[in-house]
Amino acid sequence: MRRAGLRTRVIAGFAAGALALSASMAFISYELTRSALLAGRERATVRATAYDARIITASLRDDTDVLDILRSLDTGGNRRTLVRRADGWYTRNNDPGAAAAVPAELQRLVEQGGQGAQWVRVDGVPALVIGVSLSPTTALFEIDYLRELDQTLRTLAWVLGLVAAAVAAAGAGLGWYATRYVLRPLRSVADAAQGITDGDLSARLDPAAEPDLARLTASFNGMVDQLARRHERDRRFAADVSHELRSPLQTLAASASVLHRRREHLDERTALAAGLVVEEIERFQSLVDDLLELARSDQPAQRAPVDPHALARRVAEAQGLPADLVEPPGDDDAPQWLVDRRRLEQILANLLDNAVRHGGGPVAVRLTCVAGAGRVEVDDEGPGVRPADREVIFDRFVRGRSAGARGGGDGTGLGLSLVAQHASAHGGRVEVLDRPGGGARFRVDLPGVVR
Numbered sequence: 060m061r062r063a064g065l066r067t068r069v070i071a072g073f074a075a076g077a078l079a080l081s082a083s084m085a086f087i088s089y090e091l092t093r094s095a096l097l098a099g100r101e102r103a104t105v106r107a108t109a110y111d112a113r114i115i116t117a118s119l120r121d122d123t124d125v126l127d128i129l130r131s132l133d134t135g136g137n138r139r140t141l142v143r144r145a146d147g148w149y150t151r152n153n154d155p156g157a158a159a160a161v162p163a164e165l166q167r168l169v170e171q172g173g174q175g176a177q178w179v180r181v182d183g184v185p186a187l188v189i190g191v192s193l194s195p196t197t198a199l200f201e202i203d204y205l206r207e208l209d210q211t212l213r214t215l216a217w218v219l220g221l222v223a224a225a226v227a228a229a230g231a232g233l234g235w236y237a238t239r240y241v242l243r244p245l246r247s248v249a250d251a252a253q254g255i256t257d258g259d260l261s262a263r264l265d266p267a268a269e270p271d272l273a274r275l276t277a278s279f280n281g282m283v284d285q286l287a288r289r290h291e292r293d294r295r296f297a298a299d300v301s302h303e304l305r306s307p308l309q310t311l312a313a314s315a316s317v318l319h320r321r322r323e324h325l326d327e328r329t330a331l332a333a334g335l336v337v338e339e340i341e342r343f344q345s346l347v348d349d350l351l352e353l354a355r356s357d358q359p360a361q362r363a364p365v366d367p368h369a370l371a372r373r374v375a376e377a378q379g380l381p382a383d384l385v386e387p388p389g390d391d392d393a394p395q396w397l398v399d400r401r402r403l404e405q406i407l408a409n410l411l412d413n414a415v416r417h418g419g420g421p422v423a424v425r426l427t428c429v430a431g432a433g434r435v436e437v438d439d440e441g442p443g444v445r446p447a448d449r450e451v452i453f454d455r456f457v458r459g460r461s462a463g464a465r466g467g468g469d470g471t472g473l474g475l476s477l478v479a480q481h482a483s484a485h486g487g488r489v490e491v492l493d494r495p496g497g498g499a500r501f502r503v504d505l506p507g508v509v510r
Contacts (some may be wrong), residue, residue: 066242070234071231077230093212101176101187102137104203107187111140112199119197125149139202143192161200165190165318169198185209244272248279260287308344315340360399360484367396367403367426367433374407375424378415385424392426394435396508402481403505406435409474410501414439418499432487433508440498444491453479453489478503 111132118128125142129151135141139157142149142164160181168175169190176225177187247264254262262277263283318325318333325333372382388394391480396403407424414421418439425436444452455476475489477500482489487505494500 066235066238070231070243073234073237074227075232077233078227079225081223085223089212089216089219092215096208096212100203100205100208104187104189104201105176106190107134107138108199108201111191111201112191115142115199116193116444119193126151134201137204137206139204141200141202143198143200145196157202160186160202161188165200166198169200186302218345221508234398237383244268244275248275251283255283255286260290277500308340312340312344332361360395360402360481362399364395365398365400365403366394367398369403369437370400371407371424371426374404375411378408378411380411380421382417382423385426389427392428393433393509396505398433398485398505399481402484403435406478406481406503409478410437410503413437413474413501414499416442417441422498428509429504431509433505435503435505437501438494438498443493443497443499449491452491 075078092105092256099378111134114132115128118131125144126149129140129142132140132151134151139160140151141157141161150157160179162177162179165177165188167174169192172192172195174189174191176187176262179186181202181204185208187203187205187389189201189203192200193199228407246408247268251262251264260283263280266276266280268276315333315337319337322330322333367422368385368388371385375384376382411421411424414437420440421437422440423436423438425438427434427436479489482503482505486503486507487502487503489501492500492502
């Protein structure tokens with residue numbers, strides 16, 4: 060199971076904390092309010108019942124009509140008054156069903172000369188029943204229905220619930236803001252690191268941006284400075300070594316060329332050795348040229364308008380391949396790309412050379428526009444590239460495991476690395492896919508070529 064990100068966990072923590080606090084406060088507030096309202100209502104009902112009991116006691120005689128006395132009482136719309144005498148129940152509204160709401164336990168208590176109160180529910184409505192003994196044969200019961208109070212408590216519960224939800228949402232918003240503020244310096248570090256990954260070794264952090272992270276900023280900038288110096292040393296070393304090797308290589312190449320032209324005058328073994336020397340010197344020259352190109356590949360791309368299809372056809376013809384290998388542009392393809400001509404030419408040449416050496420030969424070259432970016436695709440008819448090799452083949456001096464079995468030459472191991480470097484100089488990337496029908500498809504995306 061994938062673990063949630065830091066921002067998500069912080070926001071969830073703020074929201075959960077705010078919800079727990081607000082829910083606790085809402086519950087306590089509800090219970091306190093409920094208890095206060097019920098206690099106040101009970102006191103009021105007890106006082107009203109005691110007042111009614113005095114009136115009934117003063118008015119009740121053997122020949123007095125109980126119903127007349129009950130009708131003279133002011134009970135409002137919520138209370139029901141019942142009198143139980145030896146001969147039965149009496150109610151103000153002649154409602155015999157009201158007697159069923161009086162709990163039997165309360166009736167026994169009142170019959171024994173006591174008085175009491177009990178909370179009940181009558182047809183789903185909460186009510187308070189008060190019982191008072193008026194004489195050994197007479198008892199007064201009053202039922203106070205709490206419809207309004209119950210509705211008030213329900214409304215209060217909804218309001219407190221909404222408040223708790225709003226506080227939880229506010230807590231989540233506060234958590235979002237806090238994480239945005241706290242992670243802002245880390246985002247700057249991530250952006251700088253991404254810039255370095257893309258080849259921008261000038262990316263640095265501002266020491267004054269976040270004083271609390273001064274140590275991290277200093278360490279990061281120091282690390283980048285060391286990386287830039289080491290990278291520059293490596294680049295200069297590769298360039299110097301390659302440059303120094305070119306002169307003796309040219310001498311060797313000229314001498315080997317003389318031997319190769321006079322091979323018919325040599326014996327068979329000497330002629331074979333001369334041919335091998337010529338081949339290795341050519342490979343060595345190619346390696347030196349690639350090293351020089353690699354040393355220059357870290358420089359910014361010099362963009363200028365280029366006709367990509369015409370350039371691709373010239374590159375194909377220079378490598379002895381048919382020009383119609385390059386598919387014509389579509390209606391949505393831009394006639395010109397804003398790219399570094401030298402780099403695009405190197406990308407096309409290296410991809411075609413790779414297809415010839417290791418892919419059984421190229422079968423199609425496409426140059427299209429996708430969302431303002433230029434896309435170069437070279438298809439070959441070889442066995443394809445293993446998924447395990449699809450990342451490492453773009454490293455320096457690395458070839459796929461099947462490279463030796465897919466072509467007639469070994470190459471220098473720098474061709475695809477140069478493709479990746481040139482793509483990165485344009486802010487793009489290179490990848491290898493499976494070609495429909497078999498083979499490999501090398502794809503290079505170059506952003507910002509169409510404006």
